[in-house]
Amino acid sequence: MNIILFGAPGAGKGTQSAMLVDKLGMVQISTGDLFRSAIKNSTELGLAAKSYMDRGDLVPDSIVIGMVEEVLKGLKGKSFILDGFPRTVAQAEALGKMLQVNSMSIGKAIFLEVPKEELLDRLTGRRVCQSCGAVYHIHSKPPKEAGVCDQCSGQVVQRNDDKEDVIATRLKTYEENTLPLRGFYRDNGKYVEVSGNREAGQVFEAIRSLLA
Ligand code: AP5
Numbered sequence: 323m324n325i326i327l328f329g330a331p332g333a334g335k336g337t338q339s340a341m342l343v344d345k346l347g348m349v350q351i352s353t354g355d356l357f358r359s360a361i362k363n364s365t366e367l368g369l370a371a372k373s374y375m376d377r378g379d380l381v382p383d384s385i386v387i388g389m390v391e392e393v394l395k396g397l398k399g400k401s402f403i404l405d406g407f408p409r410t411v412a413q414a415e416a417l418g419k420m421l422q423v424n425s426m427s428i429g430k431a432i433f434l435e436v437p438k439e440e441l442l443d444r445l446t447g448r449r450v451c452q453s454c455g456a457v458y459h460i461h462s463k464p465p466k467e468a469g470v471c472d473q474c475s476g477q478v479v480q481r482n483d484d485k486e487d488v489i490a491t492r493l494k495t496y497e498e499n500t501l502p503l504r505g506f507y508r509d510n511g512k513y514v515e516v517s518g519n520r521e522a523g524q525v526f527e528a529i530r531s532l533l534a
């Protein structure tokens with residue numbers, strides 16, 4: 323089954339996707355990760371996305387949709403997770419068309435519900451590996467050696483957009499543009515809500531039970 327994982331910045335989309343990839347062999351498509359990789363490689367796509375991301379704004383729909391269209395073509399026959407896409411109703415509508423063209427479908431759009439105070443703690447405390455993208459938290463999931471990735475020994479750093487002023491913009495952008503997707507997916511019968519406000523393993527089990 324292909325799924326959409328959506329929710330606020332810091333809700334745990336990346337953490338849950340990593341577990342779904344690891345334990346169930348699914349493929350993760352994270353538009354945020356794709357943009358960060360494009361920025362790191364100084365590609366045209368990265369240049370186009372960087373200023374929006376640094377401010378906490380959404381990258382324009384036309385850029386994101388074109389990027390996902392390309393990626394989807396390579397996913398035939400695989401079970402995939404869309405992490406961070408769609409994020410606007412226009413993106414959700416475009417996704418519907420892309421899936422149809424590729425004879426694919428989405429089984430469930432899973433909304434991870436987490437209260438705002440918890441989101442702020444998760445985002446300000448998050449650290450990520452610059453090389454492999456592994457996600458840590460200074461209190462709840464620190465790397466074994468400070469600043470060094472457990473998985474690849476890469477450098478563990480704070481994301482540019484995890485500074486407090488940018489977090490505020492990201493949360494506002496999310497409320498205005500992404501929350502309306504709940505209604506969109508309720509209307510087409512794919513919507514499921516999962517509490518993301520518990521230990522990551524418990525969230526994973528709740529998601530896994532939906533895939534059975
Ligand atoms: P993106 O990278 O997608 O960021 P986001 O949606 O803001 O979400 P995050 O990655 O911040 O959070 P997450 O839910 O993955 O949480 P995580 O698992 O890391 O997008 C970045 C930017 O790219 C956007 O602002 C935009 O500019 C652009 N962009 C991307 N997609 C776009 C699109 N479709 N359209 C337009 N623009 C787009 O967890 C966070 C922390 O919490 C970690 O430290 C983790 O260890 C901890 N944690 C996770 N789960 C738990 C748990 N259950 N209990 C305790 N701690 C936990």
Ligand code: MG
Nearest residue numbers: 335336352354
């Ligand atoms: Mg993420």
